[in-house]
Amino acid sequence: MxxxxxxxxxxxxxxxxxxxxxxxxxxxxxxxxxxxxxxxxxxxxxxxxxxxxxxxxxxxxxxxxxxxxxxxxxxxxxVRTGITLIDRDHCYFRGVDSSELAAHYRYEEVAEWLWTGEMHRGKRFVAPRDALAAARRAVAALPAHSGPMDQLRVSVIAAAAADPLRFDLSERAVLDTARTLIPTLVDALPTPASGQPAVEQPDTGPLAPRLWSRLTAEPSDAPCLRALDAALVLLIDHDLAGSTLAVRVAASARAHPYAIVSAGFGALDGALHGAASGLAHRMLLEVLERGSAAAVVADHLRAGRRVPGLGHPVYPGEDPRARTLFGLLEDVPRARPALQAAREVITTTARHTELHANIDLALAVLTVATGMPAEAGETVFAVARTAGWVAHALEEYEETPARLRPRGQYCGPRPPQPLP
The missing domain is CATH 1.10.1660.10 (Multidrug-efflux Transporter Regulator; Chain: A; Domain 2)
Structure with missing residues (x-):
C-alpha cells in the first residue's frame, strides 16, 4: 500500500x-x-x-x-457524460433546461453550443459543393419507392466518400465535418413536389425552412417553422438512447464522424426508436378519419399493441419535450384538429392505464397538421440527433480507445465438442 x-x-x-x-x-x-x-x-x-x-x-x-x-x-x-441529464420531468443540455433552449435559440445555435460550450447567435450551416453533389447523385440513384431515411443513409455515405480527410479525428476537424454534414443531409433530400433537390447551389439560410421544404408541399409560416425548429432542438440529444450508445461504441473504435452517424442511423431504424412517431402519425390520421379516438385505442388494445405516442421509460410523468412542443403547436391554427385527436387518445387511454404523452405523439401532431408523410417525424428525429451524436463522439474520442467492449456470457455447449 x-x-x-x-x-x-x-x-x-x-x-x-x-x-x-x-x-x-x-x-x-x-x-x-x-x-x-x-x-x-x-x-x-x-x-x-x-x-x-x-x-x-x-x-x-x-x-x-x-x-x-x-x-x-x-x-x-x-458512461460518464457532460451532455444530457434527465431528471424526473426535465431534460437538461449541459445543465440548461432543453425547453428553455428551444424557446430562445435555433437548432444550429444549440448544436454549436452543445459541441463547444459557446453560444453563437445567427449560426448557419452550409453544405460544401462536392459533398452535396455526391449526396444528390446518390439519392437520385435510389429506387422510386425509397423513403427519406434511405436517402439520409446514402447521403452520409456519399458525403464521406467525397471527404478524403474524414479520418482526421481532431476536435477542429470533427466540428468542421459536423457543420457541413448536417446541411448536406437536409439539402440532398428531394422536395415533395418535384422529387428533385430544391436548388442546385448550396443553401445558406436557416436549417428549419430548408428541412420544411423537403417534408411538405404546404406553405410554411412563422408558427409552423418555430415548432419545427423547436422540435429539432428538443430532439438533439436524449442521454444514452440506443442510437447514441451505438455511436459511442463506433467512436470508441475510432470510427470517423460519417461512420458514427451511419451507426446512429442504423440503430435509429426501428419502431421502438426513431420510427415511433410514424406509428403515432398513422394513429392520429385514423382518429381524424373515424372521428373517434375510443374506437382506435380499442383496436390497439384488442390487438395487444401499445398505443403509440404514450409513455416513456425515463419519465414518470409527461415527457417535457412533448409538453413544450404541444405548447408551440397551440399557436398553429391548422394543428387544432390533430391536437384535439391527440388529447382524445390521451384521455381515452387514461381510463385503462396512466400513460402520458411523449415526444413522438407531439411530433405526429406536427407532421399530420402540416401535410407531411408518416416518415417525416423520423426524418426530423434523425437530422436533429446527428448533432447530439457528434457531441457524444467528441466525448468518446477523449476516452481510452476501444473501452466499450463488454465481455459476453457464453451459454453454449461446453467444449470440447466433436467436429460437426
Whole structure:
C-alpha cells in the first residue's frame, strides 16, 4: 500500500475516498485496488480517520480512462457524460433546461453550443459543393419507392466518400465535418413536389425552412417553422438512447464522424426508436378519419399493441419535450384538429392505464397538421440527433480507445465438442 502519513501541503486539495470513488465512477473498494496497483497514492486523513487522495492525481487517472467498474452480467452500463441529464420531468443540455433552449435559440445555435460550450447567435450551416453533389447523385440513384431515411443513409455515405480527410479525428476537424454534414443531409433530400433537390447551389439560410421544404408541399409560416425548429432542438440529444450508445461504441473504435452517424442511423431504424412517431402519425390520421379516438385505442388494445405516442421509460410523468412542443403547436391554427385527436387518445387511454404523452405523439401532431408523410417525424428525429451524436463522439474520442467492449456470457455447449 502507498499510504503515507506526511503532513498535508496547505495548497494541496485532497479528496475523501467517497469523493474519489464518485469522480472515477467506481466503488470505494476499487479506489483501494488502484492504490495497491500504484495508480493512486493515499494519505491518512486528519486524526488518522480514513484516507485522502490528491485531486490532481485522481483527475489524471480519470482522464486516462482508468475508471468505471467492470460490468457484471446484471449491471447496467454507465458512461460518464457532460451532455444530457434527465431528471424526473426535465431534460437538461449541459445543465440548461432543453425547453428553455428551444424557446430562445435555433437548432444550429444549440448544436454549436452543445459541441463547444459557446453560444453563437445567427449560426448557419452550409453544405460544401462536392459533398452535396455526391449526396444528390446518390439519392437520385435510389429506387422510386425509397423513403427519406434511405436517402439520409446514402447521403452520409456519399458525403464521406467525397471527404478524403474524414479520418482526421481532431476536435477542429470533427466540428468542421459536423457543420457541413448536417446541411448536406437536409439539402440532398428531394422536395415533395418535384422529387428533385430544391436548388442546385448550396443553401445558406436557416436549417428549419430548408428541412420544411423537403417534408411538405404546404406553405410554411412563422408558427409552423418555430415548432419545427423547436422540435429539432428538443430532439438533439436524449442521454444514452440506443442510437447514441451505438455511436459511442463506433467512436470508441475510432470510427470517423460519417461512420458514427451511419451507426446512429442504423440503430435509429426501428419502431421502438426513431420510427415511433410514424406509428403515432398513422394513429392520429385514423382518429381524424373515424372521428373517434375510443374506437382506435380499442383496436390497439384488442390487438395487444401499445398505443403509440404514450409513455416513456425515463419519465414518470409527461415527457417535457412533448409538453413544450404541444405548447408551440397551440399557436398553429391548422394543428387544432390533430391536437384535439391527440388529447382524445390521451384521455381515452387514461381510463385503462396512466400513460402520458411523449415526444413522438407531439411530433405526429406536427407532421399530420402540416401535410407531411408518416416518415417525416423520423426524418426530423434523425437530422436533429446527428448533432447530439457528434457531441457524444467528441466525448468518446477523449476516452481510452476501444473501452466499450463488454465481455459476453457464453451459454453454449461446453467444449470440447466433436467436429460437426
Amino acid at each position: 502507498a499510504d503515507q502519513d506526511r503532513a498535508q501541503d496547505p495548497g494541496e486539495r485532497r479528496l475523501s475516498t467517497r469523493e474519489t470513488a464518485d469522480r472515477l465512477g467506481v466503488k470505494p473498494e476499487t479506489v483501494y485496488a488502484y492504490v495497491s496497483r500504484g495508480q493512486l497514492t493515499s494519505r491518512r486523513g486528519p486524526g488518522g480517520r480514513g484516507s485522502t487522495f490528491d485531486a490532481k492525481e485522481v483527475e489524471a487517472l480519470a482522464r486516462r480512462g482508468g475508471r468505471r467498474e467492470p460490468a457484471s452480467p446484471s449491471s447496467e452500463l454507465a
